[in-house]
Amino acid sequence: MSKSDLLLEEFLPYRLSYLSNIMGQGLAQLYTNKFGIAHTEWRVMAVLGISSGLSAALVADKTAMDKVAVSRAINNMIDSGLISRSFADDDKRRSELSLSALGKQTYEKIVPLVQAYEKDVLGALSDKEQKELDALLSKLTDYAKEL
Amino acid sequence: MSKSDLLLEEFLPYRLSYLSNIMGQGLAQLYTNKFGIAHTEWRVMAVLGISSGLSAALVADKTAMDKVAVSRAINNMIDSGLISRSFADDDKRRSELSLSALGKQTYEKIVPLVQAYEKDVLGALSDKEQKELDALLSKLTDYAKEL
């Protein structure tokens, strides 16, 4: 093995993607299997669960999804009755999105489940380590965004 | 905002996926734009760069990819001359994969680039913090795999 070799298991991007995938799958079991909600839909729901009346563009912003993915997720969720949509009085292009009653209900059921999952995983770390992780991820993310 | 709400920006799986995506894009610029190598192909290359003669199943194992993705990546890379394939004497189903001369060359060019990128990003952290991160990711990953 020459000096320029690279061990995937020690390579940060690989490790992050690996952990992210594991947790993504763990979460998907909670909202996909039980509620038929796709990953993109869950992200939209998480944002609308907190703030109502957002436009699709704002949802895209807050979920870090692109507008096409958001559009599709929203239309699926309207079809399945999770979201209601109206349009802004001062700009008929801009949608105003909210969770429907069903959407809110579903949201309230999913949130504790995913929070419990997160808590489970974080159980691997002490409180101090959790704070460290928080700080490290923030630093890395802020920095990597600039590169 | 009710007590059961969830802030995406503070939710570990979201943060991991976000950071992982940023770094994934940063890396893809290095190997996709310059060498026309897809993400799955880079993973395969990274594994074969270190160990020659592996079967597709072993590559799938080491890359955490499924066998279909590996099969496709390998066949693309054979087409583009990056990989050479023979079959095991004692089992004609089992492939024995290696980087070709071109594959090795390409690998040797990419490795320093992606290592430099990783180092850049880790520049956000002190040496001590880098060790912390390493330990935290290992703990989390080992633990999350069991759940």
Place this chain on the structure above:
DNA sequence: CTATAATAGTTTCATTCGTAACTAATTGCA
């Protein structure tokens, strides 16, 4: 031995995803 099961890898098909092109509405500025 032969028939069945298991394994390596590929192909197929249906879905997902992203980029680019598009429609509709609004803004700006001549």
Place this chain on the structure above:
DNA sequence: TGCAATTAGTTACGAATGAAACTATTATAG
């Protein structure tokens, strides 16, 4: 005004992805 440029969101199309069925080969049970 009125026409070009922007903006919100959707549609269309090609590439990537995953599950399941399939082919070829090897292992195993009777």
